[in-house]
Amino acid sequence: MLSNYTAAFVTLATSNLDKLVLFYTELWQQEPQIYRENVYAEFEISGLRLGIFQPQQSKESEFASSQSSRMSLCLEVKDLESVIAHLTNIGYPPTGEIVIASHGKEIYACDPDGNRLILHQS
Numbered sequence: 001m002l003s004n005y006t007a008a009f010v011t012l013a014t015s016n017l018d019k020l021v022l023f024y025t026e027l028w029q030q031e032p033q034i035y036r037e038n039v040y041a042e043f044e045i046s047g048l049r050l051g052i053f054q055p056q057q058s059k060e061s062e063f064a065s066s067q068s069s070r071m072s073l074c075l076e077v078k079d080l081e082s083v084i085a086h087l088t089n090i091g092y093p094p095t096g097e098i099v100i101a102s103h104g105k106e107i108y109a110c111d112p113d114g115n116r117l118i119l120h121q122s
Contacts (some may be wrong), residue, residue: 009042009049010073012115014062017041017054019112024050026090072116079106080121087119101114 014020021041025031034042037115040053055087056061077083084094087109094109104122111117 007049009051011051011053012111012113013055014113015054015060016112017052020052022089023092023103023112024052027087072118073111074118074120076120076122078121080119083119084109 009026010070012020017038021035024041028043028045030043032041032043032047034040038054039054040051042051043048043052044050075083080098084098086109087093092109092111094107098105098107101120105112106120109117109119
């Protein structure tokens with residue numbers, strides 16, 4: 001039934017919609033393509049659609065996390081050092097040092113809600 005699917009994208013639930021939208025606006029230096037105040041924002045970058053939503057109050061407990069998420073948003077970049085400088089400049093410096101993985105250089109960072117970002121340069 002794959003023919004019934006028209007798109008796939010990632011969404012993040014947050015109780016801090018404005019703060020998270022501002023972070024991704026600054027990180028990607030673009031406004032969201034869709035923005036509904038206090039409800040939803042959506043960015044599209046390099047084929048990735050990232051939706052950010054504020055759950056309805058009656059559903060917030062379903063999205064509360066007591067432990068770190070196992071999901072990571074992996075972003076392949078052209079120049080890892082310049083992205084590190086940019087993240088630091090907007091107030092969210094990466095944690096740790098650059099490591100050399102089998103697929104290239106990478107470093108971890110977090111968005112304001114603690115969602116893990118893996119910044120990777122081949």
